[in-house]
Amino acid sequence: QSALTQPASVSGSPGQSITISCTGTSSDVGDYNYVSWYQQHPGKAPKLMIYDVSNRPSGVSARFSGSKSGNTASLTISGLQAEDEADYYCSSYTTSVVFGGGTKLTVL
Amino acid sequence: QLVQSGAEVKKPGASVKVSCKAFGYTFTTFVIHWVRQAPGQRPEWMGWISAGTGNTKYSQKFQGRATITRDTSASTAFMQLSSLRSEDTAVYYCARSYHYGFDYWGQGTLVTVSS
Numbered sequence: 323q324s325a326l327t328q329p330a331s332v333s334g335s336p337g338q339s340i341t342i343s344c345t346g347t348s349s350d351v352g353d354y355n356y357v358s359w360y361q362q363h364p365g366k367a368p369k370l371m372i373y374d375v376s377n378r379p380s381g382v383s384a385r386f387s388g389s390k391s392g393n394t395a396s397l398t399i400s401g402l403q404a405e406d407e408a409d410y411y412c413s414s415y416t417t418s419v420v421f422g423g424g425t426k427l428t429v430l
Numbered sequence: 431q432l433v434q435s436g437a438e439v440k441k442p443g444a445s446v447k448v449s450c451k452a453f454g455y456t457f458t459t460f461v462i463h464w465v466r467q468a469p470g471q472r473p474e475w476m477g478w479i480s481a482g483t484g485n486t487k488y489s490q491k492f493q494g495r496a497t498i499t500r501d502t503s504a505s506t507a508f509m510q511l512s513s514l515r516s517e518d519t520a521v522y523y524c525a526r527s528y529h530y531g532f533d534y535w536g537q538g539t540l541v542t543v544s545s
Contacts, residue, residue, distance in 0.1 A: 325472070354530075355530075356530035357530075358530060358531035358532070360473075360532075367523055367535035367536065367537060367538055368473065368523075368525075368532075368535060369535075370528070370531045370532060370533050372531075373528060373529050373530060373531030373533075374529050374530050374531070377529070379528070379531075379533055411472060411473060413473075413475075413531070415530040415531070418475060418487075418489055418490075419463070419465075419475035419489075420475065421472045421473045421474070421475070422472065423472050424472050
């Protein structure tokens, strides 16, 4: 299973919306609804933000949403806040688990 | 929550064993995964153990070198990695499976491999 592809960086101003893409293949992202998204602040463990493409765990802000089209999954963060600045990783869980390369979100 | 053992420094060729103790839920009802992250790199999945049955599955990359076990009486999972090399220097995390994501993570254990 190959790694997933994410943009290296995205940025936005407070209050704006941004979208991070995660591109896989028809063997992982395209064929299964098993994509998760994680937020990671420096020196901290990853935090689950979205599971199974579009589900939010209890306690995660409704500003975070997930979707999928074909072989590409997306994480959208609306109403950007300073504390959203972090690295974001997608992952796909099929016969094994693979992570994307990560996207650094900068809040301007 | 999941609480991991402390940082380790090992020499090349040695083995390391990291523990992950679960609190606040029934240990045997969930799968525990191990994920490592080298400095500045993406997380890398190593394998999982069913805390209830003891069944395991490993990433092909770690098959034969990593061993994941558990002690149900202590609500603790373990990950042992042998034949360590410098490229194994990373933070090692345990994480609880939730649907097809990982909802609770340990705080991480830094393993440094250096001669």
